[in-house]
Amino acid sequence: MRRNRGAGGAGRYAFRLQEERAAYAFIFPAVACLLLFTFYPMIDAVVVSFKDFNLINPQADFVGFGNYKELFADRAFWDSLLHSFHFAIVVIPAQTAIALGLALLVRRSTRLSGLFRTVYFLPVVIAVGVASTVFRLLYNQDVGLFNALLKLLGLPQVSFLSDPGVAMYGVMILGMWKSAGFFMIIFLAGLNNIPKTIYEAAEVDGASRPRMFFHITLPLLRRTLAFVVVITTMDAIKISGPVFILTNGGPAGSTTTATYFIVQEAFDQMRMGYASAAAMVLFAIVLAISVLQMRAFRTDVEY
Amino acid sequence: MKKSMGTLLAVLLATGTLAGCGGGGNGAASPSGASEPAGTSAAGENGGEKVTITYWRHDNEAEVKALKQLIASFQAKYPNVTVKMEVIPYADYETKIRTALAGGKAPDVMGIDGPFVASYAHQDAIVPLDDYFAQNGDLDDITAPVRESLTYKDKIWAAPLNDASVAMFYNKKLFEDKGIPLPSQNPEEAWTWEQVRDAAAKINDPAHKIYGWDPAWGLGPGEGSAFVKMTYLWQAGAEILSPDGQTAKGYLDSAEAKKALTFFGGLYNDSKVAPKELPPEAFESGKLGIAMNGPWFLPVLQNNFKNFKDWAVAPLWKDAKQVTPMGSWNMAITKQSKHPREAWEFVNWVTGKEGAKVWYEVTKNLPARLSVADAFPELKEYPLNIWVKQSSTYAKPRPVSPAYPAISKAITDLFEDVTLKKGNVDDAVNRAVEKIDKALSSVK
Structure with missing residues (x-):
């Protein structure tokens, strides 16, 4: 109080101005990076998508919607989108359920829960390249671990990597193994945010465990769930890392996802303009789905 | 107080920028590079002037070893020319060189896989070597299939390091x-x-x-x-x-x-x-x-x-x-090179008659030059004679097309x-x- 009387409004204003300046200085690096490495390339890609742009020749002519017209008639592009969606439709519910299940399992802090949390999270910190290389061996028909296990159980052998009808599931298993741990941690944070008192009240009312899960845990996890589902969807539709090393888009193109298609067109075929157009279409699709999902998960429940 | 705050900010800025951009800068072509005029300066009249030739290629232990030897002997012969070789992992090589060409940051000399020569030539990324070959390149010494595989629109666009056959x-x-x-x-x-x-x-x-x-x-x-x-x-x-x-x-x-x-x-x-x-x-x-x-x-x-x-x-x-397949890696001079003359002397040092012998001795790759095939008796004996004979008689180049x-x-x-x-x-x-x-x- 005493301090304010002496300094008055002007001093306060100066202080705020200084604070604001410091704030801008703090966010400057992040904003500069975003502008330079995210927004500038994005806008550039929009421009390039209207050009007949060859990767190694910067001189290019505008072709209007030529790239987009060709793209919509390109069977390979539609197939690649289909593969991405196939991956997404299986992985989103399966991976989310696994992550939530793991989170529920390691939620209570016992002596071993720390160990299990670490173990389940471990695949997340392993590099995609390493994981994919190891899975390549695990999936091998003759020397792979998975087929050895199947044989032990008396089940037929599966060609995870050379059967066009199966290879995508091979990529899915790797993808889920790799990411489930990350979303487990997110769910764990969400679960710990739910006040204990609500469960206690339910217990007093004599609610069963499944009832508590469906009527307390799930509704109150809605925001966490929304985050997990939206991020998983984006990751799934853009899946590419494991494809590069595990399958190279094969066999017979059966694991060529949209992102893989774009990289191939841009850098192998050197058709940067065409690839940029494909990237724009993929971007629009991911954006539209994310917006719809955000709407669907909008919630009024506060706690 | 203020000063120390400023220092702190500067440090934060620097580290923040680095951390924030980590990975983002990887391979992104700088937009400023594109405006540089490419390869317009008069080359070849540099005489004793110091010239640096940059050379990019993909990784391969034996080949890099051979090149280090050849670069050392080349620099001893041409003291005014320095060759800077950059070795890039095989999987990243094509992407990196293509991005560099697009961004105007290409090296003087690039490693190039045979079948892509027409693409690069068509896009005006590399220069024809006919005049250089005519001066001191011993073109006739190179096997006919290899010459054919590097010829697009009646011009030869690259010099072969070696051939390949299976x-x-x-x-x-x-x-x-x-x-x-x-x-x-x-x-x-x-x-x-x-x-x-x-x-x-x-x-x-x-x-x-x-x-x-x-x-x-x-x-x-x-x-x-x-x-x-x-x-x-x-x-x-x-x-x-x-x-x-x-x-x-x-x-x-x-x-x-x-x-x-x-x-x-x-x-x-x-x-x-x-x-x-x-x-x-x-x-x-x-x-x-x-x-x-x-x-x-x-x-x-x-x-x-x-x-x-x-x-x-x-x-x-x-x-x-x-019919047997053929063709391997070559060296080409980029259009962006400001010193194509010196670049050629380097290319010819490595791929010419004498360089090709060193190359064979160290890498054991199938030679693209007839004189090298003659110089080593082991190339006339089993099993190497099989590939040598195939590459000169039955080899067929992949389609030369952009x-x-x-x-x-x-x-x-x-x-x-x-x-x-x-x-x-x-x-x-x-x-x-x-x-x-x-x-x-x-x-x-």
């Missing part, structure tokens, strides 16, 4: 166990497709994890895969493109091509002598009867698989024609289609022809 590798023990007569070592007496298939059928025993034949480096995409698969079309007597390189129609969809594809698919689906999936290092571990490989496989067998002694080499199989990337992909897709999708060969061929013709029309 022959048949087989497991002697598996042959003898089944009482199969061994194939001849004479390059003129290659086995036919049917002979190889019949031998493979006798060896093939998937229940005991012994496989007959890996006919073309498995299935799958990539230039290596296309490199060996095209030979089946040629051996049957088919062509991929018309002689003028303008269309695949009437060539890739010929009866000969369909015969080759039907035979190839049949190996996987009818006689089943070829497995769709192989364990790693199947041949080296004695689980595969017949494979194909190049002379580069010899040191691998001798050094890394010392206990495996059952291998032998025979000439690559044939059908209506005896649409080559699309052609390569269409071919590997086609072989996968007829093998894995088991669909109609006619439909698969028509799709491939359509893809190639579309790509050809877009580069006209």
